[in-house]
Amino acid sequence: MVIALGAHADEVTRRFGYAPPLFGKRGYHVHFRLAGNAVQNHTMVDTEAGFVLAPMRAGIRLTTGAEFARVDEAPTPVQLTRAEPLARALMPLAERIEQAPWMGVRPCLPDMLPAIGRLPDQAGAWCAFGHAHQGFTLGPTTGRLLAEMMDGETPFIDPVPYDPSRF
Ligand SMILES: Cc1cc2nc3c(=O)[nH]c(=O)nc-3n(C[C@H](O)[C@H](O)[C@H](O)COP(=O)(O)OP(=O)(O)OC[C@H]3O[C@@H](n4cnc5c(N)ncnc54)[C@H](O)[C@@H]3O)c2cc1C
Structure with a gap:
């Protein structure tokens, strides 16, 4: 076994x-449409604010850094909330594509x-x-x-x- x-x-x-x-280190992401005829061909990393904007098939993906949380606690995507206005200053993001962000957990020792x-x-x-x-x-x-x-x-x-x- x-x-x-x-x-x-x-x-x-x-x-x-x-x-x-x-213990778990979580990561979150959510996708956005781009406004108007804007195009993003490359991934961008804001090292100071700690987020990534990546063009994916699903849309423009905004990711977070790692979050320490207990395994069974509800998602707390506050990093996305904080990063969104900063990302909007970089790119003309339109509305979010998903209602709920994706969340993954890195299993750590x-x-x-x-x-x-x-x-x-x-x-x-x-x-x-x-x-x-x-x-x-x-x-x-x-x-x-x-x-x-x-x-x-x-x-x-x-x-x-x-x-x-x-x-
Ligand atoms: C945002 C993010 C970015 C990452 N980026 C990278 C990267 O760039 N490169 C890299 O190498 N790794 C990356 N990782 C890490 C990688 O995803 C994990 O290390 C990897 O998924 C761990 O694999 P695992 O099979 O051990 O666990 P998991 O992928 O978590 O799989 C465990 C599985 O067990 C199932 N399970 C749990 N309990 C039970 C049960 N009681 N009965 C039956 N099934 C059960 C779960 O449903 C799950 O399907 C990233 C992780 C995150 C969150």
Whole structure:
């Protein structure tokens, strides 16, 4: 069994006596139409205000920075509210396309490394969560590392930094 449930993974591991200090860093985005015949061909980053305006198929995407929040708390997209007037000063944004912003959660551990390896004190159970900001990038690597450990092969990298038992 591989527990790969993102920010909810500890809900299952706790049943097996393992309570890692997992927490979430959220991100939000919402799309806008452009007013008139305006066109945006490139992504823009406002590093001072901390938002991105990106042309997507759905519209012009306004994104936020990270937000610390408990997993089950309601969305609080205040960063979008604050960024919107600043974004409107950069681009002629028309109305929002969606009613509710999109929200995603980055599953994080305090050392910002994932938990990959045996579920402590359990036979036949494995962990693969806590990939924080790099879960898309690290998914294939995690899959290979975990498969090699499960098969008893020599892993292609040292798995010790990711050992779930460090917590
Ligand atoms: C705004 C934002 C931008 C990001 N940008 C990047 C980036 O540029 N590059 C990058 O590499 N990563 C990025 N990430 C991080 C990446 O999205 C995550 O690290 C990755 O999605 C984690 O993958 P996961 O499979 O561990 O968890 P998730 O993707 O969260 O998947 C867990 C799944 O388990 C399901 N689940 C939970 N509990 C249960 C249950 N009890 N029963 C059944 N199913 C359950 C959930 O519904 C979900 O489908 C970004 C994240 C955010 C929020």
